[in-house]
Amino acid sequence: xxIAIVDERAARASVIEEGLRELAGCEIFILAERKGLLAxxxxxxxxxxxxxxxxxxxxxxxxYFAVSRALxxxxxxxxxxxxxxxxxxxxxxxxxxxxxxxxxxxxxxxVVDLAVKRFNAFAxxxxxxxxxxxxxxxRETVDRAKRILMDSKGITEPEAYGELRRKAMQSSRxxxxxxxxxxxxxxxxxx
Amino acid sequence: MSEKLxxxxxxxxxxxxxxLAQEHGFAEEAGLTLDFVRDVSWATVLDRLLYGHSDAAHMxxxxxxxxxxxxxxxxxxxxxxFVLGLNGNAVTLSNDLAARVSAGETLGNPRVxxxxxxxxxxxxxxxxxxxxxxxxxxxxxxxxxxxYWLAACGIRPDRDIEIVTVPxxxxxxxxxxxxxxxxxxxxPWNSVCVERGVGTIVLATAQIWLRGVEKVLALREPVLEDxxxxxxxxxxxxxxxxxxxxxxxxxxxxxxxxxxPEYLDGDAGLILRSISDRLxxxxxxxxVHYSDFMFQYREAANFPWVSQAEWLYSQMLRWDxxxxxxxxxxxxxxxxxxDVYRTALMxxxxxxxxxxxxxxxxxxxxxxxTAQQGSMVLAQNSFFDGGVFDPDDIPGYLAQRx
Numbered sequence: 001x002x003i004a005i006v007d008e009r010a011a012r013a014s015v016i017e018e019g020l021r022e023l024a025g026c027e028i029f030i031l032a033e034r035k036g037l038l039a040x041x042x043x044x045x046x047x048x049x050x051x052x053x054x055x056x057x058x059x060x061x062x063x064y065f066a067v068s069r070a071l072x073x074x075x076x077x078x079x080x081x082x083x084x085x086x087x088x089x090x091x092x093x094x095x096x097x098x099x100x101x102x103x104x105x106x107x108x109x110x111v112v113d114l115a116v117k118r119f120n121a122f123a124x125x126x127x128x129x130x131x132x133x134x135x136x137x138x139r140e141t142v143d144r145a146k147r148i149l150m151d152s153k154g155i156t157e158p159e160a161y162g163e164l165r166r167k168a169m170q171s172s173r174x175x176x177x178x179x180x181x182x183x184x185x186x187x188x189x190x191x
Numbered sequence: 192m193s194e195k196l197x198x199x200x201x202x203x204x205x206x207x208x209x210x211l212a213q214e215h216g217f218a219e220e221a222g223l224t225l226d227f228v229r230d231v232s233w234a235t236v237l238d239r240l241l242y243g244h245s246d247a248a249h250m251x252x253x254x255x256x257x258x259x260x261x262x263x264x265x266x267x268x269x270x271x272x273f274v275l276g277l278n279g280n281a282v283t284l285s286n287d288l289a290a291r292v293s294a295g296e297t298l299g300n301p302r303v304x305x306x307x308x309x310x311x312x313x314x315x316x317x318x319x320x321x322x323x324x325x326x327x328x329x330x331x332x333x334x335x336x337x338x339y340w341l342a343a344c345g346i347r348p349d350r351d352i353e354i355v356t357v358p359x360x361x362x363x364x365x366x367x368x369x370x371x372x373x374x375x376x377x378x379p380w381n382s383v384c385v386e387r388g389v390g391t392i393v394l395a396t397a398q399i400w401l402r403g404v405e406k407v408l409a410l411r412e413p414v415l416e417d418x419x420x421x422x423x424x425x426x427x428x429x430x431x432x433x434x435x436x437x438x439x440x441x442x443x444x445x446x447x448x449x450x451x452p453e454y455l456d457g458d459a460g461l462i463l464r465s466i467s468d469r470l471x472x473x474x475x476x477x478x479v480h481y482s483d484f485m486f487q488y489r490e491a492a493n494f495p496w497v498s499q500a501e502w503l504y505s506q507m508l509r510w511d512x513x514x515x516x517x518x519x520x521x522x523x524x525x526x527x528x529x530d531v532y533r534t535a536l537m538x539x540x541x542x543x544x545x546x547x548x549x550x551x552x553x554x555x556x557x558x559x560x561t562a563q564q565g566s567m568v569l570a571q572n573s574f575f576d577g578g579v580f581d582p583d584d585i586p587g588y589l590a591q592r593x
Binding site: 034053054055056057058059060061062063065066087088091092096 | 230231232233234235238239242243244262263327328329355356357358360361
């Protein structure tokens with residue numbers, strides 16, 4: 001079975017590819033370029049095309065598939081309505097699948113299910129990354145606020161941290177919010 | 192307690208009414224909170240609507256009909272109780288081609304422009320070259336208007352020229368690289384081509400069919416039934432947004448709202464051009480005022496005339512090469528829901544036409560029409576070639592077309 005993954009985000013495409021490698025007898029092609037997309041699809045002649053919902057080329061691809069009905073290997077989105085649940089899950093995950101007419105439903109299901117899993121895994125990875133980045137930024141803000149307090153009040157680092165924590169507890173806010181206020185105030189008037 | 196509706200849209204100026212209804216508080220007044228989901232392809236806007244990520248969507252009217260009839264995927268009945276606007280798209284050609292076929296400083300006469308283009312197509316054919324045009328979707332009014340115009344000027348789409356799908360954000364690139372020689376697209380994308388210096392606007396779709404139907408607000412039919420009161424509240428809020436939209440003193444502010452990153456994420460100056468019906472046709476040119484470019488609010492512009500859906504169905508038959516089916520015609524007509532529009536606005540003082548269907552293209556000047564509520568004058572509704580569409584005789588209408 002030949003599977004084409006159309007995704008402009010190379011990192012996600014490789015996460016999906018890695019997942020689909022579990023399936024026996026699959027040949028996987030990654031199409032990251034918008035240019036010449038249809039020519040590549042024609043050349044590869046895939047049984048299944050996976051494309052993310054955020055890809056602007058979806059309408060171009062659907063147009064091509066509509067025309068391809070006249071060809072030897074017509075491709076359509078979601079040929080079987082019985083797969084409605086699977087389709088719903090794939091839309092939730094952010095991936096759409098187009099398959100060659102007549103392909104065995106069980107095989108489609110296996111590929112789509114795996115793609116959905118990998119898409120979700122990638123989304124979680126992204127969320128984790130964003131969270132980690134946020135945490136890092138917060139720590140930097142707190143460090144800057146501590147430095148400002150240490151310099152202006154001539155106190156030690158643990159004392160500066162204590163001040164931030166005390167103020168946060170008094171006003172039931174997070175330490176990072178207090179730190180941010182200190183940094184902002186310093187930028188406005190403290191220089 | 193306000194009810195939440197999630198609305199899918201593509202970043203185009205004609206997504207303006209639900210956005211402005213939310214931003215100016217008309218939705219809140221009607222007891223609604225609108226959430227928006229922005230996408231970059233119609234396929235995804237449609238998928239989200241069909242699988243419940245959105246309750247309603249900014250949608251190409253022909254795509255709503257195609258989805259109901261089951262073209263390209265299993266049929267799912269959609270309903271359009273509100274037309275989001277009339278006209279508002281344009282034809283942009285590469286500068287080189289425009290210089291050979293267009294009259295220059297103003298929007299050209301569609302007949303003259305079309306004949307010049309036909310001559311060009313014949314000359315190129317003799318050298319083995321075929322022009323290629325981009326449209327935003329196979330099932331779009333852009334495609335149908337472009338095809339209608341070309342065919343009436345002696346150019347047979349798909350035979351004499353190629354028509355391909357190009358997503359709006361890539362139209363400027365496609366013109367620049369020579370991938371297409373022209374395109375029919377909504378705003379602000381024609382203006383983006385002009386600003387990048389890669390294209391010249393030569394024609395407004397209003398010059399092909401004056402008062403032609405554009406995007407609709409679409410819902411799944413069962414969702415419309417389930418959420419009928421909320422849908423009607425949304426219709427009332429969008430009519431208020433439309434009244435705000437057409438007042439010149441609000442143009443600048445509305446352009447700035449639409450330009451925000453969460454909506455069109457674009458340039459307010461470019462968006463203002465279509466809002467104010469003042470387009471710059473080529474880079475460095477002055478604004479050209481064409482008052483009917485994007486038609487909103489007046490003359491019950493948002494009323495979903497059943498005959499509009501039937502015209503779109505006739506064009507679907509014409510260009511997909513399908514035979515007329517009375518059953519499909521009925522299903523297509525049923526997509527447009529004037530009954531919902533009426534109950535939403537009954538008693539508000541807003542104008543409501545007396546009929547729900549009209550002979551399209553038959554008005555050449557101010558015409559009083561019977562109204563169910565308020566008084567109503569329709570200024571014009573005409574096809575550039577004088578064609579008249581009688582929805583009761585679709586096969587007869589198609590037989591007369593080239």
